[in-house]
Amino acid sequence: MTKGDFQRTRLEWFSSLPACLLLLSVVLFSTSSDIHNQMLRGGENLWTGYYKLRMDPVQPDCDPNRSIEAAVAEELAKAPPANDSMAALLGTHEKDPADIRLAIERSVRECQAAHASFLQLQDKLTPGVKAYRAAELFVADLIAFGLSAQRYILVILVMLCAVTATLTRHHIAMRSMETRLDYTVSYTLQTVANAMLLGSSVVFRQSSLGSSTAVSAEELLLHNFWVIGFTCLTIASLYRLFRPPTNLAEGGRLGQAFLAVPLYTVMCLISGTYFALIGHSSGIGIYLGKMMELADMFLNVGLYVWVGMMLKQTRLATLVFNVFRPWRMPPEMLAVVAVLVAAVPTAYTGASGIFVIAAGAVIYSELRAAGARRHLALAATAMSGSLGVVLRPCLLVVVIAYLNREVTTDELFGWGIWVFVLTAVMFAMVALSVNRQSKFDLAPTAQALPASLQALRPLLPYALVIVGVVLLYRFALDVRMDEFSAPRLLPVIMLAILLYEHVSLKNVGGRASGEIHHQGLERSVRGATNDTTAEIGALLLLLGLSVSIGGVIERSHLMETFPQAFDSAWSAMLLMVVILVILGMIMDAFGAVILVTATVATIAYSSGIHPIHFWMVTLVAFELGYLSPPVALNHLLTRQVVGEAEVLAAQQEGGTFYQRYERIIMPLIAMGISLLLVAFVPLLFYAL
Structure with missing residues (x-):
């Protein structure tokens, strides 16, 4: 490394190292809770009644050798005489000696049991227990600090x-x-x-x-x-x-x-x-x-962006696209495949904009490498996160179910599958029919299938690394991969993949093959964190100010100017579609859901729109809003990650009106038709 490279590296880490440490601390604090749960179970398995040993036992202050006869006599001496007029006036009656004896005997037995328990706990407090307890209590304190921090x-x-x-x-x-x-x-x-x-x-x-x-x-x-x-x-x-x-x-x-x-x-x-x-x-x-x-949700956004930037540093996306290259798919079909494959990771990130920032650059570069024209690649990149927001285990759907008792996650995810199928079919139809510029000339199966299967082999180690991390969390920490655990599992998975590439591609032969120019673990993490720092700053500040815009809408009572109920569900739905698309243009998904829950949702319910139907429309309308000018947030995020030069180059290309604006029009047609179908077709079955 030259002196200039060293200085540049030092400056890069000076700006991104604090962000890297903060993100790692979030993963550590969230994982420490899982570790602590397992430590409590392990302590109970090793030492029965471990929960009593977590603190030093306190010796009881009662006397286990107390004389029952003397105690009974003492209590009887305190009792008032039978002819005491004042006691009779206050309703105090003479105590029964049998009751006094029974109570004292019970008290002595309890005292003896407490002393026996104290001695038993003292015997169990071995050096091994104390050492284990110190580690367990340290993790407990770490969790408490993490939650407060x-x-x-x-x-x-x-x-x-x-x-x-x-x-x-x-x-x-x-x-x-x-x-x-x-x-x-x-x-x-x-x-x-x-x-x-x-x-x-x-x-x-x-x-x-x-x-x-x-x-x-x-x-x-x-x-x-x-x-x-x-x-x-x-x-x-x-x-x-x-x-x-x-x-x-x-x-x-x-x-x-x-x-x-x-x-x-x-x-x-x-x-x-x-x-x-x-x-x-x-x-x-x-x-x-x-x-x-x-705070935990916004920190998860930062973790997802970090995961996407680390994905950009790996060869994983290239290897996945290598599986499809032997089929010689036309660029339009490959774009459809890319959008469909992207739906699964989008479901874990919880919002399309987050996924575009996290993986948009990878999708765009791979589509361009496969021969896709710029407008098509830009359109597919902007839409890459739009289909998966209705699939399990999308965090946005969980937030909707949490804020609205009228719906459950099972109901929303159940209907979300059908909405996903609809939007996928619409995008495929638009991509493969409107302005298709390539011939449908797929490679013969006998030729493509063996090559495709051969391309799967380099993916097997990555699959083993991913499965290994998931199984480690599953059996060591009893953590399943879902919408709640994904933010802390995915960074660990990506770090494990980068470590695998660092080890496997470190030899000269791997580099000489020209297969990849691997930078090494430190450079990959540094490059990913450098990109993450700027992207998080741009995105989180935008999300925070969109919450403030929601406050303006709320305090201005703008929604109160609309009728609080409509006689026709069709009229109400038309208004809902317009409002929801506009909100999608100006607000982030999570802030918009909170605002819609407090305002628009009640109007929809009162107008006879089914809650599940309403929220499916909301999710699709938001995605259309993120793709619609004049803001078109997903397109802005696409430009952010692929570079201004690529977008300018696309704008300078000639052709028909559709060809010159394909990156904008194609997503609008696909999501616009999907929204109309999702919004109004179900009304035919319950609103007539």
Whole structure:
């Protein structure tokens, strides 16, 4: 390694190492709970009654050799005489000696049993038990610390990554900064928005301290973290404003410059201005504070992004696509296969936008390598996470069932399979029929099948690594792979895969074959974390401000302007579709679900729309919203991960109107038709 490489590595780790440690701590804290449960079971199996040995036994202070006769005589001496008029007036009667003796005998027996138990526990407290107990109690304390530290970890992670995204110009916007005017307008408004966030946090902190309710030390520390974080973010944007890069073009147009403003900045300016006008300056700070109530969910988002960036460092996706290459599929069919295969990991990430950030670059590069045109590859990448959000064990569906007693996860996932089939068929039909530019000339089965099976062989070690980690958690920690355990299992699986590649591809022969240029474990983890840091900063800050936009909609009572019930379920459904698609354009999935539960859902139920039907429509409408201009969040995330150059190259390609905008139109047709079918066809069976 040269001196320059060493310095660059040191600078990269300086920015990403704290984020890596924070993400690893989340995995550690969540896994320590599983370890602790197994330690308690193991302790009980090794030493019966271990739960009593977790603390040092306390010697009873009663006398096990107490004289029963003397105690009875003493109690009888305390009893009032039979002719005591005052005792008769108070209703105190003479005690029965037999009852007194029975009570004292019971008390002596209990005291003797307590002393016997104390001696027995003392005998069981061997050095081995004490050593095991010390380890078990350490893990218990670690869990307690981890649970209390979740909110602080989230704040530090959001602020650290947001500052990184600001310094590296990585925030999500409608278009990138190309001219000096774009840069000036963008960073000026970012500075204003960040100062607004700082001011709101300070006002929220002061109002909390001035309230009649006492503020705990933990809450005060959380307030201080927000204030410090937004101070650093404001300084970072101000620094960038006065230190523009030298490669920017001169000139520019003001209208286009506003499109280069990050979406979080726009949301902050809108919500901050609204809250200031109604005299509620702490509004943004309050709604950002609500993120802490779902700290584990937002931390899981960060873990999923990290997993996707580590996947990008492996050869796993290339090997999977190698299985399909012998069939010589036309690019349109391969795009359909890629979207269908992506549905499974999307179900574990819980939101399409998260999956696009996590794996979009891999899908795009593999489709392009297989011969797909840019527009088709961009369309498939944007849609790669749109089909799996209705499949088990999607966390978004679990949140819906948790917030709405009218539905259960089994019901939603049961109907979600049919919605998945419908959307998959629609996308396949659109991709294979509209603007298909390749001939359907698949390779003969006799030729393709053996080659495809041969391509499966390199995947077997990866399958063994994945199965090994899953079985380790299953039998060692009694943890099954589901929507709750996936955030902590998937990072471990990806680290294990990177370790396997580091060992298996370390030899010179593996590199000389030209099969892959493996960078080694440290470089792979560092590269993945560098990408993760900027992506988390851009995404989590956007999610947090979308919660604030939800607060604006809630406090403005906008939804109350609509009828609270419709006479026709058809009219209600038409309105629901429009509202839900618009919400999908401007809010993240989890924040939108919370808002819809509190507002739109009750209108739908009162209008005769079945709850399961309504939430299936909601999920499909959200996905259409994420693909619809003018925002088209999934397309923005696609551009974020594949690079501005690829999108610009696609925009410069000629052809018909459809060919020039295929990346936008194709997903809209597929999801739009799916939404209409999901929304209105079921009404034919129960709303007539």
